[in-house]
Structure formats: C-alpha cells, structure tokens
Amino acid sequence: MAIDVKICGLKTPAAVQAAVDGGAAMLGFNFYAKSSRCVTPSLAAALGQLVPAHIVKVGLVVDADDAAIAEILAEAKLDMLQLHGSETVARTAEVRSRFGLPVMKVISVSDAADIAAARAYESVADMLLFDAKPPKSMKNALPGGNALSFDWSLLKGQNFSKPWLLAGGLNAANVAEAVRETGAKAVDLSSGVEDRPGEKSISKIKEFLDLARTL
Template sequence: MKTVKICGLQDKAMIDVALDSGAKHLGFVHFEKSPRHVELTALDFLTDYVGMKAMTWVVLAKPELSLLLEIARNASSVQGMQIHGELPIEVVHEVRKIRPDMKFMRAYSVAEENDFPSQEDMNQYDYVLFDAKPKPDDKLPGGNGTSFNWQIMQGFQVDKPWFLAGGLDAGNVDEAILQSGTQMVDVSSGVESAPGVKDADRIREFIAAALN
C-alpha cells in the first residue's frame, strides 16, 4: 500500500491539506539553517494538532543527545525522530528510557550503490529513508530538491519500511515509485512555491499522483 509523507510543515492550514489529501506521515523540521525550521514550542503545538490522524516526525540534523532528550520530555505528541547524520544505537536507547514508544528513522544520503548502508546498520532503526546526497555547496542535509538514480534501489534489499526522498514532485513521483520499487515517498521542496512555503495545490497534486 502506497504511503506519502509530507515534510517541512509549519502551520495548521497545510497540515489540514496534507491530511485531507491522504498523507499518513507528517514531518516537522527542527534545524535552524532550514527555511522549514520550527521552534520546539511550535513543534509540540503542531504535532498535538495532528494527534493520531497521522504519524508525526521531528526531522533533525546531527542532533546532540541533549536535544533529543528535551524533545522526548517536552514534545509528547511527536511520535518519531528522523535523523540525518550519525545515530548511535546508544542514543536511541537513552531516548527510549523516557519515551519507550518513540520511533526512529535514519536518513541515508545516496548517489551510487557504494553509499548504501549495511543491513546490520539499518536493522537498528524502525524506518529508513534514502535521500539524494547533498552537493558540496548545499547548506542542508536534505530538502535540496535534487534526486538520484532511483533504479539503483531495485537491486538493494531493505528489510525495514523505507521512504524514497529527493527531488520528488507531482510530475515524477509515479516514475520514481516505478523505478525504485518503493511504496513510501517523502516530499518537501517539491510541494513548495518558494523555499519553506508549502503550496496547497502542489500538496494535493503530489499525493494524488503518488497514490494513483
């Protein structure tokens, strides 16, 4: 069954659009360099607004353990942590001492088959995500609007639920699903009219194309 995650949301109006259109996962970025950044107070407010209508994720880049623990304690409606960068399993265990139910998604940046992680590494997490490897001049670890050769995913076995991300939009998501073999897609910049500005029509069009 195909699943859509809309990432980088910042307000209730776009949350409603995403939910009404069929998104089952919603992402909220806490990373100050990102145009999609939300403060922790807003994170708690927005994920509480979503409630149990969708899986809610906080998206973090190379976070310190102290930040993860703060989120675990104070943002009770966050259901999962999506981590870009190293995520030692010891960190997962520390967070789960506070929130045993917290899910973890490890994001991997790929450009070629040599970038694939080991099965042992992936098996430590609840979900994994494959995004395009940032270019040297990119300021963000994800959400840069670039894609990679989706076909390389066809020969790679993933035993965890996994999302495909990177450069997806309503015009190419069906081909991305076909070429990669994924059933789960994640989009951020591909449903925006400007960096960090979500567009309701683009959200609707993307979800309709992905779920078609």
C-alpha cells in the same frame, strides 16, 4: 496500489491540515536550525495537536545531542525521530534506546556504496530513508530538502529488512517514474510541495496526495 506519503518541513496550520485532509501517512517537523523549514518545539507541539493519532508525527534532527533531543521531546509529542545527519550505527541505536521512540535513519545516496552502507543500519533503525547526497560543490546545501534526486536505478531490485522511503527532488511530475524505478512503497518530500524554500503550497500538497492514491 496507493503509496504512503510523508510530507516534511511543515510549519503552518494550513499546511498541516492539507496534509492531514489529503491522507498523508506521516508528517515531518524539522528542528534543524539552518533550515528554512525549522520549527521550534513549541510550534511543533501546537501543530501536532492538529494531527490525528493514526498519522505518524516525525521529528527531523541533524547530529543532535541528547540535550537537544530531550528539549524537543519535552514539548513536542512525537511518534518517531528522523536522524538526518552523519549519525553512526552506534549513535542511531543509542538514540532509539535512550528516548524510547522508533527511529528513521536517513541514508544520503550518490552511488552504490551508499546503498550498501545502509545495510548496517537495518539492525538498529525502525525505518530507512534514501535521500540524495548533495554534491560537495553545492553551496549552502542542507542535509536534505535540496530538490535533488539521485540515480533511482541504484535501488532497483534491492530488498531491506526494514520499511523504507524514497526522497530527493520528488514532485507530482516525477513520482510515478520514481516509484516504478525503485519499487518504493513510501515517499517523503518537502521541496516538491513548496512555492519556495520553507513555504508549502496547499494546492501542491493536495495535488501530490491525490496522485499518490493512484500509484
């Protein structure tokens, strides 16, 4: 069974084309200013023109206000918003209603309580994404894309009413084990297909997507 793959943090036409050609189900564009993967709405709009209609274009924001989201959507034609901050259940519902787009809510995970807390979002989000919560001791940590994994066994046997993706330190070497442990049918990765933060590797994108078709 092939798994669906979301490649996030795309910044160049070559990386977008590699993800498209490799069969990615979703492409992520990062609008978080502190990230090395951040793109402007105009660049995301240009890159989005390379993406066929059947591939979902996702915009990643972190605790963004309505004005910031509206500015992004005025230029970039996105299919989904990814809320990767500390957005509450109420804020998640508000964003979904106000902008008329499906919403993916990211759940930062370090223990079982975080998995349990995700249940509250099932009624307001269209998808969930489980990512590793960076430790407080980690300097300059981003909300995601830190090449960190969490204890995959926390998701074993869990069922959710909404589709979900697994993220956090995934790469070609560990994704098979991650899928076995969690039962994930979709994964999201950024650092795992990079040569360095913010610089995607065309060969790693191809390798990962080829592998995903065999899982």
